[in-house]
Amino acid sequence: MKNNDPVEFQFDEIEKNIVNEISAFPVGNLPFNRQKWSRGIKERLCILGKKYSYQVCARDCDNTDNGEWLYDMCWSKNEGDFFIESGLAFESEWDNWDLDSDFQKLIQARSNHRVWLFKLKGTSENFNAVINKCVKQIQLFKGTLKGDRYLFLGWNESLSEFNKRLYIA
Numbered sequence: 001m002k003n004n005d006p007v008e009f010q011f012d013e014i015e016k017n018i019v020n021e022i023s024a025f026p027v028g029n030l031p032f033n034r035q036k037w038s039r040g041i042k043e044r045l046c047i048l049g050k051k052y053s054y055q056v057c058a059r060d061c062d063n064t065d066n067g068e069w070l071y072d073m074c075w076s077k078n079e080g081d082f083f084i085e086s087g088l089a090f091e092s093e094w095d096n097w098d099l100d101s102d103f104q105k106l107i108q109a110r111s112n113h114r115v116w117l118f119k120l121k122g123t124s125e126n127f128n129a130v131i132n133k134c135v136k137q138i139q140l141f142k143g144t145l146k147g148d149r150y151l152f153l154g155w156n157e158s159l160s161e162f163n164k165r166l167y168i169a
Contacts, residue, residue, distance in 0.1 A: 011166055014052065014087075014113055015151050019164055021048055022117070022153055034094045035060075041117065042073055045090065049075040054087045071105060086111040094119045094155075103134060106150065107141045113149055120154045120163065127154045127163040135167055144169050 011019065021044040025037075039060050046063035049056040054075035059068035075087035089109035091102040093116075106114040116134065120126050131152050138144050148169040153162045 010168065011151075012149075014048075015149070015166060017048055017051075018045065018088075018113070018115060018151060019153070019162075021045060023162055037094070038072075038092060041092075042090075045073060045088075049073075049088060052087065053077070058090075071109070072102075074111070088113045088115065090115045090117070092117040104137065107138055108143060113151065115151045115153065117153045118155070120156050123158060124156060124163055127152075127156065127165075130154060131165050131167070138167065138169055 022041055025040050025044055042058050042061050043063065046056045046058055046061045050063060052075070054077060055065040056063065056073070056075055057066040057069040057071075058064050058073040061073075071089045072092050073088065073090035076083060077085040077087065086109065089106055089111040091106055093102050103116055106116055118130070120130070131154075134150070134152065138148070138150065146169055150167040150169075152165045152167070155161075156163050
């Protein structure tokens with residue numbers, strides 16, 4: 001593994017649980033429907049965020065404290081009126097994926113965990129190309145700090161599963 005390659009299989013407890021929740025959602029049994037898949041996956045992550053005592057912000061979900069704020073989903077902790085922790089910044093893109101502004105929201109996020117969920121065009125090789133492009137963007141961003149964590153989950157339609165990769169800056 002080269003120094004710039006994404007680090008694999010060093011998931012922390014929360015990342016393992018995120019992967020388990022997303023992998024358990026039956027997307028492979030449902031025809032692709034952006035709204036149903038997004039809501040189903042976010043519902044599972046809302047419950048997980050609550051398990052870790054976070055306030056959860058997301059649109060079109062039942063188990064949230066607030067609607068969407070900054071990201072498709074975020075977990076946070078407050079002390080009174082003060083925002084003290086961002087546990088998760090989550091963005092998803094199901095259509096025509098490229099290095100777009102949704103991913104670039106994640107690189108500027110000061111969050112314990114950043115999750116990028118997307119639908120692959122094609123094969124696992126395409127997944128690696130997408131991740132390499134994302135990693136380059138992370139490395140070029142002057143605000144990246146050592147230890148910033150990025151969890152990439154790309155739906156591989158041909159395998160009916162999510163390709164997974166963790167990158168730690």
